Amino acid sequence: MSTTITESAPLQPPAATAVGSGFWASYGRAWARTPGSALYLLVVFVLAMLSLSILAVLFSTSVGLLILVVGLPLAVLTLLIARGFGVADRFLLRLTGLPAIAEPEWNRDRTDATGFWMTLTRPLRNAHYWVYLVHGMVVSPIISIVSFALTTVWLSVGLGGLTYWFWGLFLPRDDRSAQWGQYVADYLPGLFGGWSSWVLEVTLYLIAGIVFTATMPWVLGGLARGHHAVAAGMLGRWDSDDLAAEVRAEAAARGAAVHAEDLGLRRLERDIHDGPQQRLVRLQMDLAALERRAEAGDADAAADLAREARGHAQAALDELRALSSGVAPPLLQDRGLAAALDALAAGSPLAVQVDVDPAIDRAVSQETARGVYFVVAELMTNAVKHSGATAATLQASLRRAAGGAATHLDVWVVDNGRGGAVVTPGHGLEGLRERVAGLRGVLDVRSPIGGPTSVGAHVPLAGTP
Numbered sequence: 001m002s003t004t005i006t007e008s009a010p011l012q013p014p015a016a017t018a019v020g021s022g023f024w025a026s027y028g029r030a031w032a033r034t035p036g037s038a039l040y041l042l043v044v045f046v047l048a049m050l051s052l053s054i055l056a057v058l059f060s061t062s063v064g065l066l067i068l069v070v071g072l073p074l075a076v077l078t079l080l081i082a083r084g085f086g087v088a089d090r091f092l093l094r095l096t097g098l099p100a101i102a103e104p105e106w107n108r109d110r111t112d113a114t115g116f117w118m119t120l121t122r123p124l125r126n127a128h129y130w131v132y133l134v135h136g137m138v139v140s141p142i143i144s145i146v147s148f149a150l151t152t153v154w155l156s157v158g159l160g161g162l163t164y165w166f167w168g169l170f171l172p173r174d175d176r177s178a179q180w181g182q183y184v185a186d187y188l189p190g191l192f193g194g195w196s197s198w199v200l201e202v203t204l205y206l207i208a209g210i211v212f213t214a215t216m217p218w219v220l221g222g223l224a225r226g227h228h229a230v231a232a233g234m235l236g237r238w239d240s241d242d243l244a245a246e247v248r249a250e251a252a253a254r255g256a257a258v259h260a261e262d263l264g265l266r267r268l269e270r271d272i273h274d275g276p277q278q279r280l281v282r283l284q285m286d287l288a289a290l291e292r293r294a295e296a297g298d299a300d301a302a303a304d305l306a307r308e309a310r311g312h313a314q315a316a317l318d319e320l321r322a323l324s325s326g327v328a329p330p331l332l333q334d335r336g337l338a339a340a341l342d343a344l345a346a347g348s349p350l351a352v353q354v355d356v357d358p359a360i361d362r363a364v365s366q367e368t369a370r371g372v373y374f375v376v377a378e379l380m381t382n383a384v385k386h387s388g389a390t391a392a393t394l395q396a397s398l399r400r401a402a403g404g405a406a407t408h409l410d411v412w413v414v415d416n417g418r419g420g421a422v423v424t425p426g427h428g429l430e431g432l433r434e435r436v437a438g439l440r441g442v443l444d445v446r447s448p449i450g451g452p453t454s455v456g457a458h459v460p461l462a463g464t465p
Contacts, residue, residue: 030217036095037224041144041151044092044227048144051085051136059137076120079129086132086235089140093231096224102237104128128238135234143230147223154216161209165202336361337369341376341396348380350415351391363398363406363461371439372396372411375432375457379413382429387417387453399458408441412456419451429455 058078065071083106090101106128123129160167287309293301332340338356345352364372376394383389392415399408423429423445432455433443441459 027217030221033097033224034217034220036097037220038151038155040092040095040227041147041220041223043095044089044140045144045148047085047088047092048136048140051082052141055082055085055133055137059133073120076123079123079133082133082136083123083129085136085140086231089135089227089231090235093224093228096221096228098224098228101228101232101235104235104237131234135230139230139234143227147227150223151220154212154219158209158212158216161205161207162213164205164209168201168205332369332373333366337364337373338396340369340373341394344373344377344380345394348392349384350380350389352380353391353393355393355395355397357397359398359406360396360409364409365461368409368439368459368461371435372409372457372459375435375443376411376413378432379455382421383413383415383417383453387415387419387421387451389415389417389451389453391416406461409459409461410456411459412454414452414454417451417453418449419447419453420449421445421447421453421455432457 055078058074058081062071062074062078065074094100106126107122289305293305331343338358338361341356342354345354361369380392380394383392392413395410395412395414397410398406399410401407421429423433423443429443429445436443436457436459439459441457444454444456444458446455447453
């Protein structure tokens with residue numbers, strides 16, 4: 001049982017105090033981000049100028065050579081370099097403390113789109129590469145020039161004005177260097193009348209330094225946010241990227257499901273051929289021999305053949321029952337996954353402890369329930385045949401989001417066997433992994449030598465990305 005703790009709202013201080021403390025807290029956070037923002041604004045200017053010079057030359061050359069074969073690979077190379085500059089810009093933006101920008105979907109082609117020319121021209125068919133090219137060759141240089149100019153002004157005036165009293169002493173002075181201070185004194189005689197030129201210069205520089213330094217977090221932070229907004233729109237992930245990734249995941253899940261189903265059918269066909277079919281052939285031969293013995297009047301031999309035939313019939317029946325575990329039982333359709341898993345555990349020769357959340361029947365679709373049932377049935381069979389276990393635990397539960405909605409079904413089968421189970425291509429666990437992948441889930445295998453073996457299937461529910 002989960003308990004929700006609701007934190008009561010704290011008492012609010014008086015309005016003036018709240019506003020003041022909130023302002024200074026926000027101002028302090030802005031100052032903490034200022035060094036990173038300043039470093040980014042200076043470095044990104046160099047990056048923008050470098051990208052402009054390289055991309056402009058390469059792109060213009062590739063356009064001029066498009067009539068030749070070499071123009072196409074050069075255009076692709078230009079797009080790849082533009083992507084590199086864009087990725088570098090997104091990486092540098094981390095210095096500002098602003099949220100990270102999600103990676104775009106670079107491969108939006110169909111998975112079967114192969115071949116030399118399809119692979120070579122893939123960047124040409126992806127809009128992200130062209131947007132990165134426009135950003136690196138046009139947009140970033142323009143905004144970087146503006147932001148670099150403002151950044152250098154604010155840094156030089158702010159830091160230089162605060163320290164002019166020191167480094168100004170080492171500057172050569174003449175009559176012209178003091179003229180502007182005299183102009184200010186003559187224009188504002190009430191404020192600066194009688195002041196010396198040097199004291200007036202230091203005072204004015206100090207006032208400018210204080211103003212520019214005080215406003216530096218807002219100016220540099222605003223410039224960094226401007227870069228971030230442009231990068232988020234041009235260099236970040238689009239809504240269509242999520243849709244393309246969803247479509248590709250669905251296609252991969254369908255392929256995995258079809259492949260797993262094909263392997264299951266082939267294995268069932270092989271098992272029927274090697275088991276019950278051979279038993280039934282032998283039973284047919286025994287019945288024919290029994291018929292001949294009965295016609296010859298040999299009652300004892302006929303009785304022996306009848307007993308042998310009955311044994312073969314019982315063996316064939318047992319094998320058919322074992323093979324039927326690969327077919328969803330009517331109980332799953334009639335009463336749901338929870339009851340079917342309980343019945344599966346009850347029919348196991350192992351001592352199985354069952355912990356199944358009954359709410360899974362309402363949250364899990366019929367298709368998912370059928371796939372999960374097959375996975376659990378195979379895991380229980382593996383535990384009996386290969387692990388040397390005497391007991392197992394079957395647990396099925398729902399994983400919920402913060403709002404309480406169920407997002408995943410988590411199923412674990414844990415046995416106390418010898419361990420050492422690994423996923424090997426062409427073997428049972430690989431087939432289970434593909435079956436779970438067909439449900440867009442993942443199979444988690446943990447089997448150290450000596451045991452225990454824990455295998456979990458984590459399947460997203462309908463509507464969960």
